Amino acid sequence: MGVFRDLFRLTKAGYTQSVDTDYRENLRQSADLAEQFAGVGPNDATGTHGAAVANPFTNMAAYGQMLQGSGTVVSLADTGKRLGDAVVYAVQLDVTLPGEAPYRTVYQTVIAEGALHNWQPGSVLPVRVSPTDRTSVMLG
16 A cells, blocks of 8 residues: 555655746756857867866766876866856866876866865865876866
């Protein structure tokens, strides 16, 4: 009997969600994002997550080839760009790789407001760096 009760609960919840969904607003937001990313290929860097691209499989392959290091936050600034309502930040990092001299680069990313405290100057973050382009950085 519990199965039938759960099926009823799921059906009721689905109906309630459909009634409460603002399809017009969801469609508008989808159109806004589509226009924002028009012409962006699946392997193009979008400029909001360092070296990451729109294709997660490309990201995983690149991640495995990258050098592990750390990045110390030097500064954090609003770029003026937005991804929907989210702010895109320029994070200036001093990157340290094993056996190499530290160098400075800028990593652009969206940071949730609740996570900004993790990105303050002096914070140390794990990073991955392209072996062929030291400015191509991913978190991790």
